[in-house]
Amino acid sequence: MIRRTASPAGFDRKLLAPMIVGSILNPVNSSIVAVALVPIGVAFGAPPSETAWLIAALYLATAIGQPVAGRLIDLHGPRRLYLVGAFLTGLAGVIGTLAPNLGVLVVARVVLGFGTCAGYPAAMHLIRGEAERTGKDSPAGVLTAIAIATQTIAVIGPSLGGALIGLGGWRATLALNIPLAALGLVLGALRLPKSAARPGDRAERGLDLPGMALFAVNLVSLLLFLMNPGVDRWYLLVAAVVAGAAFAVRELRTSAPFIDLRLLGGNVPLVLTYVRALLAYVVAYSFLYGCTQWMEEGRGLSAAQAGIAQLPLFGIGILASILAGRRKEVRTKLMIGAAGQVVACALLLALGSGSPFWLLLIVAGVFGVPQGLNNLALQNSVYHQADPDRIGSSSGLLRTSGYLGAIIASAVGGAFFSHGADTAGLHHLSWFMLGTAIAFLAVTLADRSLGRIGAARETGGAPA
Structure with a gap:
């Protein structure tokens, strides 16, 4: 149970600042590196296939760490995990700023991945806890604020990165984490509630360490294969299958599983939400990383200009989130977002080395619609579909x-840009993105359960 000092009359607004700061730590580092990949490659003499590890390292660590941190937060409350995460984020900023080679920089991104794990699960836990404390419906405005903050920082990341690189070189994009971490530590220490021990059996609150380890082995093996797929790396797939099977057996037999597969298996709508998230983010990150690299190499823009070319994505994405945040239902948001991705991917096929700058702005603007809608709809779907x-x-x-979608996007981009981010590679990537966007649209069309969220009552039937 979390002790609250605020009046039970409404949501404790003092929690908003630490929630938003914690939630943006990962998106800012996910997106800001997009315009730094080329300068880092030049500095260390590394091709795109090697600098792609800067993307994969962050997501590999975070893909494993997010559910682990989330489970720890469910059991022990958000404060301690939030503060530890903020400290690791600052440490990663120091390591990355001083990195003498690409290897150390990859290590910094791994530490950064683990450091940014706690912010978002902590925010969702706090929202649920405040709703239970006040006995009121889901605070849609708070959920929308989190969604807008995370997607805003993700979209302005390339522009911010371009500005920082112009001022202090690519190292400035890593140094940014130091003041952000300091802010998180101060806000977390001053505003996050302390957690008291909850009543219950010790076994029910224990950590499923074997389950977490098997989950990590399964995910690491799978993602390492996806980063560089090939017949000669068959052993990674075997390791993933064996670890996955052992994980399933373990989680089905233990009384306190890390991931309750029985509960998850009985919650098909939630599983479909995860599938949609995977597909949506494959497209989104393929555009963020792939198209940005092409703008710099294939189109000949500077890092700052490539960042400016992403600004319509920011403006239209924010506008879409604000307008959509007023409505509780998610099906229409996902339908429009899915259709928007299909149209935007088709437009990428029209780009070439001589494309005018205004056409780049239009394409980025079209991508802004699904950017604003999908993130908000997926977040709200999980909030209403998950076990409280x-x-x-x-x-x-x-x-x-x-993050799995981001790693797939990074791996695919590295494959299509193996000889440089040229226009031919961009068009191959665009066809892949288009197929993925169509799959996202099909999964959304087939899921009738989405119509129940926000239809019966404001909260979509979920306790808040």
Whole structure:
């Protein structure tokens, strides 16, 4: 149980600042590196296939760490995990700023991945806890604020990165984490509530360490294979299958599983939400990383200009989130978002080395519609579909699905740009993105359960 000092009359607004700061730590580092990949490659003499590890390292660590941190938050409350995460984020900023080679920089990104794990599950846990404390419906405005903050920082990341690189070189994009971490530590220490021990059996509150280890082995093996797929790396797939099978057996037999597969298996709508997140983020991150690299190499823009070219994505994405945040239902948001991705991917096929700058702005603007709608709809879907007692780990799994999509996008981009980010590679990537966007649209069309969220009553039937 979490002790609250605020009046039970409404949501404790003092929690908003630490929730938003914690939630943006990962998106800012996910997106800001997009314009730094080329300068880092030049500095260390590394091709795109090697600098792609800067993306994969962050997501590999975070994909594993998010559900683990979420489960710890479910059991022990958000404060301690939030503060530890903020400290690791600052440490990663120091390591990355001083990195003498690409290897150390990859290590910094791994530490950064683990450091940014706790912010989002902590925010979702706090929202659920405040709703239970006040006995009121889901605070849609708070959920919308979190969604807008995370997607805003993700979209302005390339522009911010371009500005920082112009001022202090690519190292400035890592140094940014130091003041952000300091702010998180101060806000977390001053405003996050302390957690008292909850009543219950010790076994029910224990950590499923074997389950977590098997989950990590399964995910690491799978993602390492996806980063560089090939027949000669068959052993990684075997390791993933064996670890996955052992994980399933373990989780089905233990009384306190890390991920309750029985509960998850009986919650098909939540599983479909994770599938949609995977597909949506494959498209989103393929555009963020792939198109940005092409703008710099294939189109010949500077890092700052490539960042400016992403600004319509920011403006239209924010506008879409604000307008959509007024409505509780998610099906229409996902339908429009899915259709928007299909149209935007088709437009990428029209780009070439001589494309005018205004056409780049139009394409980025079209991508802004699904950017604003999908993130908000997926977040709200998990909030209403997940077991309230596992909101932290369920939110972590949502992010894990997104990070898996980002790693797939990074691997595919590295394959298509193996000889440089030229226009031919961009068009191959665009066809892949288009197929993924169509799959996202099909899964959304087939899921009739989405119509129940926000239809019966404001909260979509979920306790808040």
